[in-house]
Every structure is written in structure tokens, then in C-alpha cells.
Amino acid sequence: MLLLAVDTATPAVTVALHDGQSVVAESNQVDARRHGELLLPSVDKVLAEAGRTLDAVTGVVVGVGPGPYTGLRVGLVTATTFASVLGVPVHGLCTLDGLAYAAGLAGLEGPFTVATDARRKEVYWARYADPRTRLTEPSVDRPADIADEVAALPAVGAGALLYPEVFGDPRGPEHQSAAALAALAAEKLAAGTDFLPPQPLYLRRPDAQVPKNYKVVTPK
Template identity: 85%
Template sequence: MLLLAVDTATPAVTVALHDGESVLAETSQVDARRHGELLLPAVDAVLSEAGRALDAVTGIVVGVGPGPYTGLRVGLATAAAFSSALGGVPVHGLCTLDGIAYAAGAAGVEGPFVVATDARRKEVYWARYEDPRTRVGDPAVDRPAEIADQVAGLPAVGAGALLYPEVFAGATGPEHQSAAALAALAAERLRAGGEEAFLPPVPLYLRRPDAQVPKNYKVVTPK
């Protein structure tokens, strides 16, 4: 098993290589505006550090969000392209929040707790977890004040939680996604059962894209 994990659903452009037992190499760079520019060099750097070639990869792990439209689709499109180039190796989709929860567990957070990332527009993408491996319900996007009663008294992790300490009391890291944690979670699920533990590699947006066509847009057609 050799898994290449990528996630661009948060401001972190994060990549890791995992052999099924441990992380061989990883890199993360936080830059919300350069996902497309940074991802492929990051993949090259991880493969080089591990001393592996791309054609040795047996599976792609990709964070499917939730996340902003533009950044999220960079990782998913890249995962699909790699799968095609490698003759159709499987693409394993995982909820980005699940990866952060798994990393929180490695950092000593036990649960129950909340993961919240920045959704912009004064909103957060969030989900509750019974423990680092068990999400309670589906991810959602809300204004923090609207979910204050649901998260009251629960520890919280993620950049979204850190942005709103008046709602997420005692918020801590990890702040952003880690492809190393995502890959480790995927390897664990593959050892335990197989494909039913994964999501389809399609974007989990939860809302419409931030970019909108102007309401008074004038269509110009040739005469």
C-alpha cells in the first residue's frame, strides 16, 4: 500500500505519502490564495523526500470538504488527474473535518468535541465528534451564534473555532487540515474494511459558491 493524500479544503495546501503503516513524508503550507500554484510542487517534494516515484502509488486519498469552492476543487481535480494517469488507481474521499478530528486525537483530544473550520461570510463548517474517529451526524455550515447552544461546553478544534472564542470556549489546535492525519485515517479504514468507509471523491460544498454572476450582467451578442 502506498497512499498519496492531498487536501485543499482549508487554507492549508497539504500533501502526505503513507505506506499503510506510517507517514513517509508530508508537507503543509498555509496560503488560501495559491492552492493551484502550490499543490503540484508539494506532491513532487513529498515523493522526492520519500524516495518514491508517482507510479508506485496504489491509492489517492483526498479531502472532499466542506470547504470554499475554488480551493476545494483544486485538490479533487488533481486527485482525479493522478488516478487517471496511474491507470485508474482508486480515489478515497474523506471528509476534511474527519481528518482534523483524527489529528486532534493524536494531539490528545479525546471527545466528545467539535471541529470547526472557517467558511468565510462569518460562518463555520462544523461537526460534532464522539471521539476522534466517530462523527455525530453530517457536517453543516452555520453562523457561530446560531449553534452556540449545540456546542456549549464542548472542547473545539480548528481555525473556525479559534475565530469565534465567544462561542467555542477553550478552542485549540490543530488549526488546519493535515494530509498526514488524513492518510493515516484512510490507511486505518482500508485495513479495517474497505471502500464502504469512504466518500465519493466529489466536492462537499454545503452552500453556493462565493463568486456570483452580477445581477445586471449585460449579455453581448454579435449583430
């Protein structure tokens, strides 16, 4: 087994290789504006560090969000393209689940909240019983609107660190890790559990929309 994991749903451009037992190489860069520039070089970097070639990959793991439209689709398009070219399966995982799993690797047992920055003074968030068990569906909300639900719980992710007045005990990890995402995927594959389809979990409409009262002009 050799899993290639990628996630661009947050400002982190993160890539990892997992051989079914452990992570063999990873790359993590935080730059919210350069997902498209950084992702493919990061894939090349982890393959070179592991001494592997792309055709050795047996499955692709991708974070499906929630996340902003532009960044999220970079990882999803890249993952599905790799999987199609290689003829291997692509496994979708919630980005928040990857952060929760990483929090478990850092020693947080639960219950806790995961929150990432959704911009517009909002967060993407969900509650967890433990690093492998999500209790709520991912949501996007203003922090003040969910204060009663999250204040008593530890919280991980950039969203929690941005709003410490709402999230009662903000802590790391701050950014997504493809290494954690890959390890979670390897666990799920070994257990035979299901994955999400490689479809974006946006939770809200993109900023770019067709203007109202738009008139279509066709040639006569």
C-alpha cells in the same frame, strides 16, 4: 501500499505519503490564495523526500470539504487526475474528519467539535463522539447560531480559534493535515469500510453566479 493524500479545503495546502504502516513524508503550507501554485510542487517534494516516484502510488486520498469553492476544487481535480492517469482508486474523506483524527493523535479523546473558517463570519463544523466517530453531518453556520450546541465541548480547528467566545474550549490542531487524513484512510482500508466519492462538499453556492435576467444572444 502507498497512499498519496492531498487536501486543499482549508487555507492549508497539505500533502502526505503513507505506506500502510506510517507516514513516510509530508508537506504543510498555509496560504489561502495559492492552492494552485503550491499543490503540485508539494507532491513533488514529498515523493522526493520519500525516495518514491508517482507510479509507485497505489491509491489517492482527498479531502472533499466542506470548504470554499476555489480552494477545494484544486485538490479534488488534482487527486482525480492523478488517480485516472495512474489507474488507481481515489478515496474521498470529509476534511473535518481528518482534523478530528489529528486531534485524536494529539491526545483529545472526545466528545468535541471541529470547526473550520468558512469566511463570511461563518464556520464549517460537526460534532464528534471521538476522533473516528462523527455524530452530525457537516454544516455551515454563523457561530452565534450554534453556541448552545458547542459551548460545553472542546473544539479544534481554525474556526474554533477565531470565535473563542462561542467555542468553549478552543484548541489545536488549527489546520488540516494530510498525514492524519492518510492515516485515517489506511485504517479504513484495512477495516474495509467505505469512503466518500471524490465530489466537492460545498454546503453553499459559489460566489460566481449567472446574473438574474441574463439574456442569451444567439447569432441569426
